Amino acid sequence: MTKSPGQQKGSLLSSMLLLILFAGGILVFADFLLQPDRFPVSRISFIGEFRHVEKSALQEKMAPYIGNNFFAIDLQKLEAALRDIDWVSDVSVSRRWPDTLQISVKEQSLIAAWDKTGWVTSDATIVEIPGLKMPGLPRWSGPEGTQVLVQLRFQQFSSLLADVGIQLRQLSYSQRGAWQILASNYLRN
Known part of the structure; x- marks a missing residue:
């Protein structure tokens, strides 16, 4: 059974409306998640052997990120900043729900x-x-x-x-x- 032009138009309109509502819902949810005062980072966890790298130097580079939104932090930018510290060979930063950034550090050998x-x-x-x-x-x-x-x-x-x-x-x-x-x-x- 074929749909009449009016039914096809109504079906297309319904689909477009549903798509717009869905996209709007995603935008509202993303806006909610990325609000600076929601989901603040409050803890930092360090992994690695620290013979030469000073944790205080790592914490100093991390300071601007504490309190920022968990989802909005640019991890690549943070990793680049941490790699500039003396004795750091490699670093990896990951998120740990709900409020922690985990920093894995490899020292220069x-x-x-x-x-x-x-x-x-x-x-x-x-x-x-x-x-x-x-x-x-x-x-x-x-x-x-x-x-x-x-x-x-x-x-x-x-x-x-x-x-x-x-x-x-x-x-x-x-x-x-x-x-x-x-x-x-x-x-x-």
Whole structure:
């Protein structure tokens, strides 16, 4: 049975009205959820090992977000702000109902001293941390941008020397491509 043009028009009008009511309901609900004074963030939970990252530095970066609407906080912007803190390698922020932001922090892991003032992280990034002393780490040096190569060679040389009971302490790579090592028994080659 086919509908008459009047019935089709009424059916289309009913569908459009229903769609408008539904969309309006969503907008009203979204407006309710995003009101600044509703659903405020009142707690922060930190996850991670904190050897060098100061929780107070994290809390200082978080301060502008406390009391803001749980649903309206820009998590990516917050994560970017937290990554700027010294020693932070990676950070993840998530919401925990009803009022908590959970901050998961991964610290930089230093694997070697670089030249005179730098440090090499586990992802081969050079960072400057003034005044830091970590005497147990090996010392590497080389031209700018060679830290990945130096890291690779250090691993290779260390493996070879470990087989004969020698621990590699320093590795230098020169502009002309020469390698210099200093071993634990202070043999220089």
